[in-house]
Amino acid sequence: MYLKMAKRALLETDKRLLWKLAYNMGFKGMRAIQKHKARLKRGEFFPPFLYISIINSCNLRCQGCWVDVAAKQQTIDVPAMNRMIEQAKAVGNSFFGILGGEPFMHPQLLEILAAHPDCYFQVFTNGQFITDDVARELRRLGNVTPLISIEGSEIVSDERRGRPQVFSRSMDGLHNCLKHKVLTGVCTSLCQTNIDDLLTEAWVDRLIELGVMYMWYHTYRPVGPDAKPELALTPDQQRRVRQFVVDTRATKPICVVDAYYDHQGQALCPAATGFTHHISPWGDIEPCPIVQFATESIHDERPLAETFNNSEFLRDFRHAAASSTRGCIVLERPDLLKALVDKHGARDTTARHAAMAELEAMHARGSQFDPQHEIPERSFVYRFVKKHFFNDFGAYANPVMPEGLEPSEPGLPIVTR
Numbered sequence: 112m113y114l115k116m117a118k119r120a121l122l123e124t125d126k127r128l129l130w131k132l133a134y135n136m137g138f139k140g141m142r143a144i145q146k147h148k149a150r151l152k153r154g155e156f157f158p159p160f161l162y163i164s165i166i167n168s169c170n171l172r173c174q175g176c177w178v179d180v181a182a183k184q185q186t187i188d189v190p191a192m193n194r195m196i197e198q199a200k201a202v203g204n205s206f207f208g209i210l211g212g213e214p215f216m217h218p219q220l221l222e223i224l225a226a227h228p229d230c231y232f233q234v235f236t237n238g239q240f241i242t243d244d245v246a247r248e249l250r251r252l253g254n255v256t257p258l259i260s261i262e263g264s265e266i267v268s269d270e271r272r273g274r275p276q277v278f279s280r281s282m283d284g285l286h287n288c289l290k291h292k293v294l295t296g297v298c299t300s301l302c303q304t305n306i307d308d309l310l311t312e313a314w315v316d317r318l319i320e321l322g323v324m325y326m327w328y329h330t331y332r333p334v335g336p337d338a339k340p341e342l343a344l345t346p347d348q349q350r351r352v353r354q355f356v357v358d359t360r361a362t363k364p365i366c367v368v369d370a371y372y373d374h375q376g377q378a379l380c381p382a383a384t385g386f387t388h389h390i391s392p393w394g395d396i397e398p399c400p401i402v403q404f405a406t407e408s409i410h411d412e413r414p415l416a417e418t419f420n421n422s423e424f425l426r427d428f429r430h431a432a433a434s435s436t437r438g439c440i441v442l443e444r445p446d447l448l449k450a451l452v453d454k455h456g457a458r459d460t461t462a463r464h465a466a467m468a469e470l471e472a473m474h475a476r477g478s479q480f481d482p483q484h485e486i487p488e489r490s491f492v493y494r495f496v497k498k499h500f501f502n503d504f505g506a507y508a509n510p511v512m513p514e515g516l517e518p519s520e521p522g523l524p525i526v527t528r
Contacts, residue, residue, distance in 0.1 A: 113492070115364035123322045125292040131253045132294060135231035139205035144500050146203035147385070151504060156385060156426070157419045161199055162208035162400065163390040165192065165220065167462065169213040171237055172273030173262070175302075175342060177335030177401055180212055182462035185392040189219045189226075191409060195390070196227055198415040208233045210400065212392070215240035221248055224255050233258055235298070237277070238284025246287035258296040258327060259285050263305035271304060289322040296368070297323050301352055302331035302342035310355050315363055325366035326359075328352055330479065334401045334441060336465060338473075346477055353479075353486045361489035371438075374497035376485035378478075380439060383432035384506040388425065395460040398428045401441055402448065403466045404457035424455040427513040434510035437503075438480025445473040450516050 120129055140159075147159040165187045169180035187195075196207065207230060214220055214234050224232055231254050238259035241249075249255055261281055262271040268278040288295040297318055299309050308314070310328070318326065330349060333340040344352070353372065360367050370381050381387045382399040389397045395405035396418065406424040409415060419425065431447055432440040440448055449470050451457070459466040488494040 112362060112364055116366070119319075119322075119364050120324065123289075123292065124294050124324060125250055125253070128250065128253045128292070128294050131231065132256070135205055135229065135254055139203075140231070141500055143203045143205055148504065150202075151385070155420055157199075157202045157204075157416055158385055158388050159204060160206050160208065160387040161195075161204065161390060162210055162387055163187065163192075163195070164210040164212065164392050164400065165214055165223075166212040166217045167392045168216050169211055169237075170216070170239060170274070171213070171277065174271050174273070175300075175331060175333060175335060175337065175339045177403065177461075178212055179462035185462070186217050187390070187392060187394060187409075189223060191394060192223050193226055195409050195415060196223075196230065200227075200230065202416055205230050206233070207231075208235065208387075210235045210389075213237055213240065215245070221245075221252070224252050228252070228254055230254060232256070233296075235260065236284070237272070238281040238288075239277075241284035241287050243287050243290070246284075246291040246293055249288065249293045250291040256294045256296060257284075257288055258298050259288070260298050260300070261285075261309070262299060264308055267304050267308065271302075285321070285323070294324050295322075296325040296327060296366075298327035298329060300329045300331050301344060301348075303344070304342065306344065306348060306352075310352060312359075312363075315359055315365060319363065319365050323365065325368060327368040328356060330371075332401055332439070332442065332478075333476070334469070334473070336463060336469060338469070340474075340476070343476065346481060349477075349479065350481065350484055350486070357486050357489050360493050371479040372486075372497075373502045374488050374494040376487045377503075378437040378480040378485075379503045379507070380432055380437070383429050383440070384503045385429055386501070386504070388419070391460050393460060395458075396422070396425070397460060398425060398432075399441075402428070403460045404452045405460050406455050406457050424451070424457055427451055427455065427516065429506065430511060430513050431516055433503075433506045434512045436478070436480050437507055438478035441473075442476050442478040443480065445470050445475065447516070451513075454513075454516055 143159040167179050168184045234257050236257050262268050265278045331342050333343045356367050389400045394409040396407045397405050407418050407422050436443045
């Protein structure tokens with residue numbers, strides 16, 4: 112299987128792009144993690160990876176979306192992006208996830224990517240703005256991988272994403288990328304309406320045949336103004352997803368990404384471990400994309416390294432999340448998140464200014480934390496990489512609830528299933 116994957120990479124992708132991936136993302140990414148570990152030992156903090164929502168606008172209206180896509184357009188401008196990236200590079204970072212809204216609606220996206228050839232960018236996109244010319248430019252740049260979201264069959268995609276002909280238009284963008292040998296991935300937010308169609312060997316085989324190099328299965332999270340909790344997966348379905356991912360990694364010549372488990376199958380939260388934090392289109396520094404509260408901004412006068420290192424809100428979030436669950440504090444303990452926001456007076460970072468009301472209306476539910484049902488990695492490659500470069504960094508070793516942080520419902524149990 113590993114030989115097949117190597118053959119695919121060599122034959123189906125531009126060799127220069129493979130080198131960019133191997134060096135900018137692989138080697139420099141591992142170095143960024145080692146520097147992150149060294150900072151933690153010194154009592155310092157700066158996440159080794161940043162996810163940046165550069166625009167709030169989107170041409171789709173997906174079920175369960177937490178972004179204010181219909182609000183007045185807000186973008187992070189080029190000088191602010193360049194300043195942020197340069198400051199992150201100064202501490203050893205080289206990888207950036209680019210989100211939206213729809214990132215390709217940002218008029219200077221390609222300019223931003225071109226300004227940093229020593230970095231690697233993963234762009235989360237619906238693919239509908241990736242024309243033949245855009246795909247040709249992505250190949251020329253070489254330091255970017257589009258991750259195109261496919262949410263189901265033609266009928267399901269239209270329902271999930273609130274527009275007609277979504278599947279075919281997204282597939283057009285995918286084909287343009289593959290035509291130009293751009294290293295391309297496909298992601299899916301698995302929910303009740305698409306799990307049976309896309310969590311299958313037939314779908315994986317189709318993507319391999321097309322030339323897709325990697326996949327990412329997200330688990331639908333019911334948050335935002337129209338949470339659609341009926342779409343959320345059951346605990347049994349989440350175990351089914353985890354088992355499928357583990358098996359596919361060991362048997363199919365395609366990479367499969369996940370962000371919620373270590374090599375032993377133990378759950379973790381990337382924000383709780385300090386692996387990554389999120390920047391909103393307004394420049395707000397948030398724990399993660401679905402936690403739309405902040406006390407700091409990239410536009411603050413002090414250096415970004417100082418902001419991350421001294422943020423009491425972010426530090427208390429990491430400690431509160433790690434001390435309450437190995438899963439998602441937003442889903443399992445919305446009361447603790449509310450108490451954290453109240454303690455720090457964190458501002459609502461949405462355009463709709465309803466994040467607190469949405470948080471108060473949430474009911475505790477299970478997430479990826481499922482004790483006694485851990486499914487370890489089968490692939491020795493994934494086991495090795497995760498053990499050394501994607502773990503909890505000791506966040507769950509001796510978790511202590513931040514002082515003065517009292518949940519609004521003291522008797523609320525931790526949800527594990």
